Each structure stands twice: as structure tokens, then as C-alpha cells.
Amino acid sequence: MTKDxxxxxxxxxxxxxxxxxxxxxxxxxxxxxxxxxxxxDLVEIVSLSMRELKxxxxxxxxxxxxxxGGLVDLLYSVSLEQSNx
Amino acid sequence: MAEPxxxxxxxxxxxxxxxxxEFTYDMFITSAEGEESEVVRFANTVxxxxxxxxxxxxxxxxxxxxxxxxxxxxxGLRLNLLNFASYNYLGYAHHPAIIAxxxxxxxxxxxxxxxxxxxxxxxxxxxxxxxxxxEFLGRPDTGVSLFSSGYAVNTGTISALxxxxxxxxxxxSSHISILEGAQLARATLRLFEHNDPASLDAxxxxxxxxxxxxxxxxxxxxxxxxxxxxxxxxxxxxKAHGAQLLVDEAHSFLLCGPNGRGVAEMMEVLxxxxxxxxxxxxxxxxxxGALIARSDVARYVNWYARCRMxxxxxxxxxxxxVTRGLELGASREGAAARARLHAxxxxxxxxxxxxxxxxxxxxxxVPVIFGxxxxxxxxxxxxxxxxxDGSVMSFPAVPMNxxxxxxxxxxxxxxxxxxxxxxxxxxxxxxFDFLLKASS
Numbered sequence: 001m002t003k004d005x006x007x008x009x010x011x012x013x014x015x016x017x018x019x020x021x022x023x024x025x026x027x028x029x030x031x032x033x034x035x036x037x038x039x040x041d042l043v044e045i046v047s048l049s050m051r052e053l054k055x056x057x058x059x060x061x062x063x064x065x066x067x068x069g070g071l072v073d074l075l076y077s078v079s080l081e082q083s084n085x
Numbered sequence: 086m087a088e089p090x091x092x093x094x095x096x097x098x099x100x101x102x103x104x105x106x107e108f109t110y111d112m113f114i115t116s117a118e119g120e121e122s123e124v125v126r127f128a129n130t131v132x133x134x135x136x137x138x139x140x141x142x143x144x145x146x147x148x149x150x151x152x153x154x155x156x157x158x159x160x161g162l163r164l165n166l167l168n169f170a171s172y173n174y175l176g177y178a179h180h181p182a183i184i185a186x187x188x189x190x191x192x193x194x195x196x197x198x199x200x201x202x203x204x205x206x207x208x209x210x211x212x213x214x215x216x217x218x219x220e221f222l223g224r225p226d227t228g229v230s231l232f233s234s235g236y237a238v239n240t241g242t243i244s245a246l247x248x249x250x251x252x253x254x255x256x257x258s259s260h261i262s263i264l265e266g267a268q269l270a271r272a273t274l275r276l277f278e279h280n281d282p283a284s285l286d287a288x289x290x291x292x293x294x295x296x297x298x299x300x301x302x303x304x305x306x307x308x309x310x311x312x313x314x315x316x317x318x319x320x321x322x323x324k325a326h327g328a329q330l331l332v333d334e335a336h337s338f339l340l341c342g343p344n345g346r347g348v349a350e351m352m353e354v355l356x357x358x359x360x361x362x363x364x365x366x367x368x369x370x371x372x373x374g375a376l377i378a379r380s381d382v383a384r385y386v387n388w389y390a391r392c393r394m395x396x397x398x399x400x401x402x403x404x405x406x407v408t409r410g411l412e413l414g415a416s417r418e419g420a421a422a423r424a425r426l427h428a429x430x431x432x433x434x435x436x437x438x439x440x441x442x443x444x445x446x447x448x449x450x451v452p453v454i455f456g457x458x459x460x461x462x463x464x465x466x467x468x469x470x471x472x473x474d475g476s477v478m479s480f481p482a483v484p485m486n487x488x489x490x491x492x493x494x495x496x497x498x499x500x501x502x503x504x505x506x507x508x509x510x511x512x513x514x515x516x517f518d519f520l521l522k523a524s525s
Contacts, residue, residue, distance in 0.1 A: 019273040036276055038257070038264060039481030040114075047115035059112055063458075063485045 001079050006053060007072045013048040014068075017041045028069025046071065055079045105134035109458045111481050134462055135159065141465035149179040150370075152498050154474075169492040169506055170474040174340055174449060175422045176497040177410045178370030190405030198398035202231065203388055206398035214408045218375055221411050222346055222361070228383025230390070233399050235335050235364030235374030236262040241390025242360060242376045243300065243331070244269035251298040254288050256280065256319075258310055260333060261482070263302045272300075279307070280315040282322045289326040299328040300360075305337030305348035309483045311446030311491070313337075317352040324357060331360040336450060339368035339414040345423060365403070369410040373399045425496040429503055433494055436507035440521055441514045444489070452478075452489040453510055455519040461488055464517055473509040 011026045018037050025035060032042055049071075050056060057078050065071050103126065113127040134140040138160055147155045150171040156164045177183055190210060200206035215229040232238045243266025247253055253267035258279045267274040275292070278284035285301065292299060301323040303314045316332065323330045334347035342350030347363070349355040360382075364374040376386055388394060399407075413419050430449040437443060442454040455464060458479050465477050468490065479488035492506065514520040 020275060038274075038276060039111075039484065040261075040264070043111045043114050043481055051115075059109060 001053065001076070003072055003076050006075045009052050010045065010049045010068060010072060013045045017045050026068065028072060029067055031067045049075065053079065055082060103130040103133045105130050105462050106459050108462050109479055138162065139462055139466040141469045144469070151179060152495065152502055164469055165472060166469060166474040167472055167502055167506055168474055169494070170476045172336065172367045172493045173370045174368045174426060174493070174495050175370070175414070176495060177368065177413070180410070180413065182413065183370070183406045183409045186409035187402040187406035190401040194401035197400050200397060201394055202398040203394055208398070208401060208404065210401055210404040210408070211398060214404050217408050217411045218377065221415055222377055223344070224377065226380065228378055228380030230376040230383040230386045230393070231399055232374045232376070232393050233396055234372065235366055237392040237396070238362045238364070238374040238376050239263050239333060240266040240269055241392045242362070242386055243267060244391070245386045245389035246382070247272045247298060247300050251300070252292055253300050253302060254285065254328065255302040256304065258307045259302055259304065260308065260335070263333065280312070280319070282315065282318040285319060285322045289322065289328060294327055299326070300331055301328045302331045302333070305332060305334035306448045306450060308336050308450060309452065309478055310444055311448050311450035311452050313348050313447055316349055316354050320354040320357050329359045330357065331362065332358045333362040335362065335364040336367055336448070338363040339419070340423060340426060340449065345414050345419055365407045368414065369407050371403045371407050373403060373407065422496040426494065429496065429498050430494040432500065433492065433503045433507060436504065437510060440511060441519060442521060449494040451492040451494060453492065454487055454489040455517060456486055456488060458486070458488045460517050464490065464513060467516065468509065468513060471509050471512065473506055
């Protein structure tokens with residue numbers, strides 16, 4: 001699983017969940033809040049992404065994230081741990 | 086009351102079963118594939134907390150929501166609680182005159198309305214309440230649509246008036262009933278930053294003026310923050326863009342403004358509010374709510390708010406009690422209660438200010454922001470065992486790592502009770518390490 005693939009999955013659910021987002025505006029440096037996500041949107045996007053990627057991230061780790069890139073990195077590192085474990 | 090030994094809130098030992106110390110609401114909203122369902126995981130977590138005697142939610146009260154209230158947990162633990170957890174702001178849930186009015190209605194009309202208000206459920210009492218409400222608001226020609234819950238006023242009104250392709254533009258801190266109303270309407274939902282007119286202006290500018298309907302939603306008092314809606318700055322922006330405006334005064338109706346009409350009156354914009362939402366479950370101590378709008382709009386909402394059309398009307402006792410509460414709220418007694426409420430809130434804030442994080446509270450809701458979601462269960466339990474009940478709130482209802490206990494001040498709290506509340510909170514802050522550094 002590559003980071004590009006993970007980013008594509010997160011972006012897909014982000015665009016499905018938040019109204020009115022321009023796909024070109026979805027960049028790793030942006031936060032979901034910047035793109036108009038509510039707290040519930042955030043829960044939904046992360047949960048749907050985890051489900052599709054079959055990656056489970058500890059709740060405490062999610063609290064530390066600042067932007068979409070951080071989420072992608074976290075999902076990537078956990079997926080590596082899971083595949084090695 | 087002897088304090089039973091409680092589990093350490095900071096132990097690092099691995100849990101042998103669901104760790105309720107890490108409980109957060111969002112953990113159980115969805116379920117990742119291949120694991121136990123969210124229903125089973127949630128039940129296991131709650132059961133573990135109950136087994137350890139620390140589950141402080143859903144604890145049955147044994148009497149009216151007075152400032153001190155007896156409660157009993159399912160394991161038999163009796164609690165005498167200083168009650169800062171109920172929004173019985175003026176004590177109207179147990180006011181003798183209101184109870185008397187409710188009893189009389191019960192005798193005359195029976196227990197329930199037993200039908201949808203559009204069909205056979207509208208009682209004479211309902212039309213009296215509608216008239217009293219419009220008179221109280223100084224808008225005698227306006228329309229009123231009564232709902233059996235405040236939540237339903239927002240979901241019902243928004244989904245009736247706003248359609249697919251229209252826009253709902255809501256403050257980021259809006260109540261979930263506003264956001265769900267937008268979802269139900271299948272409208273496009275856009276958020277603006279909390280109380281920020283420049284952010285609202287940017288969103289409305291981006292939407293532009295077209296044939297679509299745009300509804301801006303905000304509130305009188307934000308229940309998680311305890312601050313006032315910046316209506317004096319938000320309303321002009323909405324109007325300049327030709328948007329319609331909904332203001333939810335759930336936690337402010339009957340509680341401020343020269344005549345008790347709420348924050349829109351206090352900020353002198355009441356006449357510009359298209360859809361005013363009030364609830365009966367806060368200052369009026371009952372249940373239900375109402376939309377106050379142009380009379381043709383209210384008539385339409387009566388029919389096209391599906392949660393109203395397909396639900397029974399408010400029951401007679403509550404309707405009569407709320408009507409009597411409105412009369413009291415409009416009287417000198419109501420004005421005196423509001424003054425006590427404001428003084429009590431100021432006193433509690435002054436006792437806590439600079440010692441624990443209070444956010445931007447300026448109303449009768451005083452949130453103490455303790456931050457870490459891992460404290461929710463142990464702190465709730467600790468507070469109850471030390472004689473205080475507050476309303477704990479966490480993500481996603483508030484931002485992550487900004488979990489809080491909300492203290493609802495009422496006009497009925499005594500100075501001694503306010504000081505005792507502050508004292509317990511400060512002891513909790515020392516115990517759970519959320520004292521502000523300068524004061525620790």
C-alpha cells in the first residue's frame with residue numbers, strides 16, 4: 001500500500017462527505033477543518049478510510065493530527081506495522 | 086458519605102477488558118470491518134465501567150431537578166448531588182404556580198394529545214400558548230409552530246423550508262439539530278468559523294447570489310461554549326447577502342434581553358430574525374419547542390415538518406405549564422429571577438476565573454475545560470462522589486482534546502452552593518491536573 005493510494009482513499013471519502021469542496025483544494029498540507037469538515041465529518045472520513053484500507057489506528061494517535069498529510073502518514077505507518085506484525 | 090476507593094485515572098497497566106478510561110463518543114459511531122460491532126463494543130465498555138462502580142451517566146434522579154437532588158446508581162449507591170447538570174435555569178420545572186397549572190390541565194384534558202397537531206391533536210391549550218408566545222415576543226401578528234421537542238424544531242423547520250440545491254450556512258459550533266436539519270433537507274451544508282462575521286462573509290460571497298435559497302443559522306447562547314452568539318455582527322452580514330436567518334435561542338429564551346426575549350432582543354436584532362427557535366426544556370423547565378416566523382411560514386411548517394406532522398402534539402400538562410411559565414417570565418418575578426441568574430453566573434465565573442480554563446463563557450453556562458477525553462469517566466464519577474453533578478461533554482460535540490464539564494447556573498442556586506461548587510471543581514482540578522499553571 002503506497003501513500004498515494006492512502007491519500008486517494010482519504011480524498012475520496014472527504015469529497016463524498018463534505019459539501020462543496022473543490023477536488024483541487026484537497027492537499028496534504030490542508031486540514032479537514034480548513035476544507036469545511038465538521039467534527040462528525042471527521043469521524044466519518046477517518047472511519048470509512050480505515051475500513052477500506054483495513055487499517056486500525058489508535059484513537060489517541062488521531063488526536064495528534066494537524067492535517068491530511070499527517071493522517072496519511074499515520075495510516076501508512078500503521079499499515080506497515082500491521083503487515084509486519 | 087465515605088469515599089470508596091477509586092481506580093487510578095493515570096494507571097498504565099494494560100486493560101484486561103474494554104478500557105472505559107479511553108471512552109470517547111466517536112469510538113462507537115462507526116465500526117471497522119472485521120471486529121466486533123460498535124453495539125457490542127459499546128455495551129462491553131459501559132458494562133466494565135458499571136462493574137467498577139464508576140459509570141456516572143444515566144443515573145436516575147429521585148426527585149425534581151432542584152439545586153440539590155438525590156440520585157441512585159443501579160448498584161444502590163445513593164448520591165446527594167449539588168445540581169449544576171440540569172438547565173432548569175429559573176426553577177420553573179418545580180415552580181408551584183406552574184405545577185398547579187399543569188395539574189389543572191391534566192384534570193381537564195387528560196394525559197396526552199393523542200394525535201398529530203395537524204389532525205385531532207391541537208387542543209385549546211395549544212392555541213392559547215401560541216398566542217402567549219407571539220405576545221411575549223412583541224410580535225402579535227407573527228406565526229407560531231409548536232413542536233414536541235426543541236430538537237425537532239430545528240430538524241423539522243430546516244428540512245421543511247430548505248430543499249436539495251439550497252444552502253445551509255451554519256456556525257461551526259451549531260447544535261447538532263441544525264446540522265441534522267441540513268442533512269435531512271439534503272441541502273448543501275457550509276460552516277463558518279464560530280461567531281466570525283468575516284468567515285460568514287467569505288462563505289456567502291463564494292456561494293454568490295443566485296436563485297438558490299441560503300439559510301444562515303446561529304444561536305443565542307452556544308451550549309458548549311457558554312458564549313453569546315455575535316448576532317449584532319452576524320445578522321448584518323447575512324442580510325447584506327440576502328440570506329435568510331435562523332436563530333436558535335434554546336439556552337437564552339426567557340433569560341436575557343430587556344423583556345427576557347433572548348439574545349436577539351439584547352442585541353437589538355430580533356426584528357431581523359426570520360426564524361426564531363425557542364425551546365421549553367430549558368428556562369421553561371418542561372419539554373418541547375416552537376418556531377416563531379411569518380404566519381404563512383409557520384402554517385407551512387405545521388404541515389411540512391414531517392417530525393411534527395407525524396408525531397403527537399405536546400401533552401396538555403406541559404402546554405399549560407409552559408403557558409404559565411411564560412406569564413411568570415414576563416412578570417416582575419421573571420425579571421428578578423433573570424437578575425439573580427446573571428449575578429449567580431458572574432459569581433461562579435469569578436470564583437473559577439484564572440484557576441481553571443473557562444473558554445469564552447459569558448452566560449449562565451460555565452464550561453470548565455479539562456481537555457483530555459481519558460478523564461471523562463473518572464472525573465464524572467469523582468465529581469458525583471464528591472457531591473457535584475455537572476454536564477460532561479467531549480468530541481465530536483466539542484473539538485478534540487477540549488473535553489469539558491459544563492456547569493449550568495440557575496437563579497435558584499444560593500451563594501453557598503455556588504461557592505461549594507467552585508470548591509469541588511478546584512479540588513477536582515488539582516486531583517486531575519487541569520489547574521491553570523499560574524494558580525497551581
